[in-house]
Amino acid sequence: MKLTLLTATLALLLWGMPAMAGPPGLDTDLDGVHDGLDNCSTVANAAQDDTDGDDCGNLCDANYDQSGTVGFGDFGSFTLGFGTTDELYNHTEPVDDTVGFGDFGFFTLSFGGTPGPSGTTAGTAACP
Ligand SMILES: [Ca+2]
Numbered sequence: 001m002k003l004t005l006l007t008a009t010l011a012l013l014l015w016g017m018p019a020m021a022g023p024p025g026l027d028t029d030l031d032g033v034h035d036g037l038d039n040c041s042t043v044a045n046a047a048q049d050d051t052d053g054d055d056c057g058n059l060c061d062a063n064y065d066q067s068g069t070v071g072f073g074d075f076g077s078f079t080l081g082f083g084t085t086d087e088l089y090n091h092t093e094p095v096d097d098t099v100g101f102g103d104f105g106f107f108t109l110s111f112g113g114t115p116g117p118s119g120t121t122a123g124t125a126a127c128p
């Protein structure tokens, strides 16, 4: 029994290790883009839209000033984008094309954290 558990744990660890490195074979969010190439590896975003070009997709990137975290500077930008169709602030595509309360909800959840995770930018400043 103990041996089985140990074997299972080892298998999980071995299986999990390459997942952290983002091998091209896994597709965690099932959007058809493999984790190692997916600019939002845990959010389904088959379109891979990335308006500010920081390799962190719009659907997981509320860090508009490229500081690496989502903070008050980003909030200032978001308020300016509210009500517009600026894709940078639209985190609800393809549900809608305008920046509204759904996007504000995403921003609020992101506040104080880091953008991403992205499979393509490990360790960069804008999308850590
Ligand atoms: Ca994916």
Ligand SMILES: [Ca+2]
Residues within 6 Å of the ligand: 029, 031, 033, 038, 039, 040, 041, 042, 043, 044, 045, 046
């Ligand atoms: Ca994705």
Ligand SMILES: [Ca+2]
Residues within 6 Å of the ligand: 050, 051, 052, 053, 054, 055, 056, 057, 058, 061
């Ligand atoms: Ca981005």
Ligand SMILES: [Ca+2]
Residues within 6 Å of the ligand: 062, 063, 064, 065, 066, 067, 068, 069, 070, 071, 073, 074
């Ligand atoms: Ca920021």
